[in-house]
């Protein structure tokens with residue numbers, strides 16, 4: 156990849172988290188491609204974002220088409236549809252970075268940690284897509300609410316993945332979206348960030364908040 160900013164497909168960019176990330180990346184000058192199960196819905200979401208950022212390069216389409224076009228693919232769909240979405244894009248994302256934002260929530264008990272047998276949704280994604288895809292797990296602990304507006308995002312991001320350079324790329328994308336992100340180690344460690352979200356959901360309920368996390372270095 157050159158010095159030019161990579162293009163990013165946001166699958167599920169029609170929804171809450173994906174819409175927020177797409178908005179932040181478009182604002183930061185990235186080429187954003189909104190992927191949806193319905194090409195028309197993806198194009199409509201892209202047109203809406205384009206009206207907010209007329210100078211940005213924003214387009215939309217179906218999941219395979221947008222994954223094929225983009226340099227980097229972010230998956231922002233509910234866990235129940237994670238596996239099916241990844242199966243569809245498996246060929247299109249070979250050789251690419253896939254950012255997995257999924258929290259393996261199992262409604263109705265979303266405030267309870269219920270990680271899958273593989274350990275995490277991120278690990279499942281890496282196993283399903285294969286070693287030629289650099290899966291990076293991130294953004295599980297940021298509330299979509301913060302990404303959909305222009306206030307400061309008071310939240311850090313834990314970035315897990317087996318490829319250090321790919322993690323570094325995603326840390327840069329988090330910074331472009333206004334967040335400090337941290338190397339959190341291999342994809343096995345995605346379990347920790349995914350589990351934390353159920354704790355944040357508990358806090359949100361009690362505090363009527365959109366909570367996040369902060370890492371302190373204590374130096």
Ligand SMILES: NC(=O)c1ccc[n+]([C@@H]2O[C@H](COP(=O)([O-])OP(=O)(O)OC[C@H]3O[C@@H](n4cnc5c(N)ncnc54)[C@H](OP(=O)(O)O)[C@@H]3O)[C@@H](O)[C@H]2O)c1
Pocket residue numbers: 166167168169170171172173190191192193196197230231232233234236240256257258259260294295296297298299300
């Ligand atoms: N919301 C948050 O604050 C937040 C924070 C951190 C992490 N996350 C994680 O980010 C992911 C997305 O969360 P979200 O709240 O943004 O979800 P969402 O708004 O409910 O859904 C996102 C998109 O997923 C697609 N989708 C919905 N139902 C589907 C189905 N039956 N089959 C396939 N695709 C379907 C839809 O896109 P199309 O109809 O266009 O295909 C939808 O716009 C989840 O894994 C969640 O755990 C969310």
